[in-house]
Amino acid sequence: MTLDSASRLAEIRNGIAEACKVARRKAEDVTLIAVTKGRSADQIEPLLKAGQRDFGESRVQEARAKWHALRLRYPDVLLHMIGQLQSNKADEAVALFDVIHSLDRPSLLAALVKAGEKAGRFPPVYVQVNIGAEDQKGGVAVAELGPFLDEVCASPLPLAGLMCIPPDEQQPDPYFALLAELARRHDVTGLSMGMSSDYKVAVSLGATAVRVGSALFEA
Numbered sequence: 739m740t741l742d743s744a745s746r747l748a749e750i751r752n753g754i755a756e757a758c759k760v761a762r763r764k765a766e767d768v769t770l771i772a773v774t775k776g777r778s779a780d781q782i783e784p785l786l787k788a789g790q791r792d793f794g795e796s797r798v799q800e801a802r803a804k805w806h807a808l809r810l811r812y813p814d815v816l817l818h819m820i821g822q823l824q825s826n827k828a829d830e831a832v833a834l835f836d837v838i839h840s841l842d843r844p845s846l847l848a849a850l851v852k853a854g855e856k857a858g859r860f861p862p863v864y865v866q867v868n869i870g871a872e873d874q875k876g877g878v879a880v881a882e883l884g885p886f887l888d889e890v891c892a893s894p895l896p897l898a899g900l901m902c903i904p905p906d907e908q909q910p911d912p913y914f915a916l917l918a919e920l921a922r923r924h925d926v927t928g929l930s931m932g933m934s935s936d937y938k939v940a941v942s943l944g945a946t947a948v949r950v951g952s953a954l955f956e957a
């Protein structure tokens with residue numbers, strides 16, 4: 739039997755609730771972000787009808803094109819920017835997104851502050867950590883995290899927490915545990931970690947936001 743996306747959504751919500759129970763956490767302390775990059779408005783609509791309101795997108799232009807019309811009908815949607823962000827898109831990103839998960843360098847921080855001052859709107863930001871020290875991935879190096887967090891805290895952008903994408907094809911547990919430990923060390927509460935294949939593990943290690951895409955849309 740193939741499930742539709744609303745049924746998959748219910749399954750994932752159950753999975754989060756179960757992982758929370760085992761970890762003695764409250765399910766309402768975990769936000770499920772439905773990642774809809776590459777999905778059409780027609781694919782998104784059933785999730786909106788099922789009550790989903792937090793959505794993640796990776797590209798500014800694609801998000802703006804898709805969400806303009808959807809937001810007129812669902813004004814309480816919260817859009818999360820989860821992809822790498824170019825500084826020259828900071829104005830558009832600040833106008834469009836409610837939360838930014840991919841703050842990964844001082845130049846982007848400066849661009850977002852400037853954009854926020856122009857727009858009179860400062861979306862909360864997660865600092866992305868390059869948790870596996872991978873050259874090809876974005877994120878602040880672990881060794882540079884402390885000074886960078888100080889910069890963010892001195893800025894008008896509210897710090898939502900830390901975000902990571904563990905290395906492919908490895909057990910994610912130690913990377914999630916390390917991100918949680920860094921958050922404790924730096925007195926940060928939010929943890930954006932966990933995707934389709936590992937959101938339950940992430941919840942068991944303290945995730946407060948999981949970003950789930952393919953598990954909502956594919957068998």
Ligand SMILES: *Cc1c(COP(=O)(O)O)cnc(C)c1O
Pocket residue numbers: 773775796820821903933934935949950951952953
């Ligand atoms: C695409 C993406 C996700 C969702 O990944 P799935 O494996 O499809 O659940 C989560 N986080 C980021 C940063 C992504 O780019």
